[in-house]
Amino acid sequence: MSKIVVQAFITLDGVVQGCGGADEDCENGFEHGGWAMDYDDQMDKLNEGGKLVAEWESKTEALLLGRKTYEIWASAWGVWDENAEGLQGELTRRYNRVPKYVASRTLTELGWKNSLLLGPDLPAEVEALRAKPGGEIRVWGSTELIKTLAQYDLVDEYRLAVYPIVLGTGKKLFSDGFALSQFTLAESKALQSGVVVNTYRRAAGSEIYTKRSEGGSWRPWYSGPK
Numbered sequence: 001m002s003k004i005v006v007q008a009f010i011t012l013d014g015v016v017q018g019c020g021g022a023d024e025d026c027e028n029g030f031e032h033g034g035w036a037m038d039y040d041d042q043m044d045k046l047n048e049g050g051k052l053v054a055e056w057e058s059k060t061e062a063l064l065l066g067r068k069t070y071e072i073w074a075s076a077w078g079v080w081d082e083n084a085e086g087l088q089g090e091l092t093r094r095y096n097r098v099p100k101y102v103a104s105r106t107l108t109e110l111g112w113k114n115s116l117l118l119g120p121d122l123p124a125e126v127e128a129l130r131a132k133p134g135g136e137i138r139v140w141g142s143t144e145l146i147k148t149l150a151q152y153d154l155v156d157e158y159r160l161a162v163y164p165i166v167l168g169t170g171k172k173l174f175s176d177g178f179a180l181s182q183f184t185l186a187e188s189k190a191l192q193s194g195v196v197v198n199t200y201r202r203a204a205g206s207e208i209y210t211k212r213s214e215g216g217s218w219r220p221w222y223s224g225p226k
Helices: 034-041 048-057 067-074 086-097 122-132 144-149
Strands: 004-012 060-066 100-103 116-117 136-139 158-164 183-190 196-202
Touching: 004 122, 004 144, 034 196, 048 086, 048 158, 060 067, 060 122, 060 144, 067 100, 100 122, 122 144, 136 144, 136 183
Parallel strands: 004 136, 004 158, 060 100, 060 136, 100 116
Antiparallel strands: 158 196, 183 196
């Protein structure tokens, strides 16, 4: 059985938007793009963040992405040089190789190799992916997709690198209306940079979601940006 793992760099006030670059995601006038990268440049003298990402991504067997995150990644990892030195080349090779499952109601073609467009019955398709033998199916970004996955109890684990920063604005991972969820703290590690990395896994026996409507079919899976 595979496992759906959500990974995120997150602020103390829950913001995950635009952590990697100034122009990564400026939606809704967001002006703090690159906040995590800027913090690491100043505080992460031992490159603990880079080592952490390398460890996480060594386990990635597939990507599950929303439309906007997919387009951002396809224009970066999808075109970068696989022979680049260090972590960039390593991750470019891995992301090009693994299957990439994309949730979108508007995309009809996917240009990044090994990309597969999921159909309208997203919860059923993701549940089928989880049922197959395999490793970790990684979710980055994709806040609207994650909200839907949580609604149908399809997230097995959250790995959150919590930065000692408060932005006061921006998209949040756990926004208003997020599904009732119960997890246990499996691991917590404080980095010398001040970032705290917490791993949460689904609490055993916590069946607290109603997955199907009275008619037996999946509820509408997506109401966010197309």
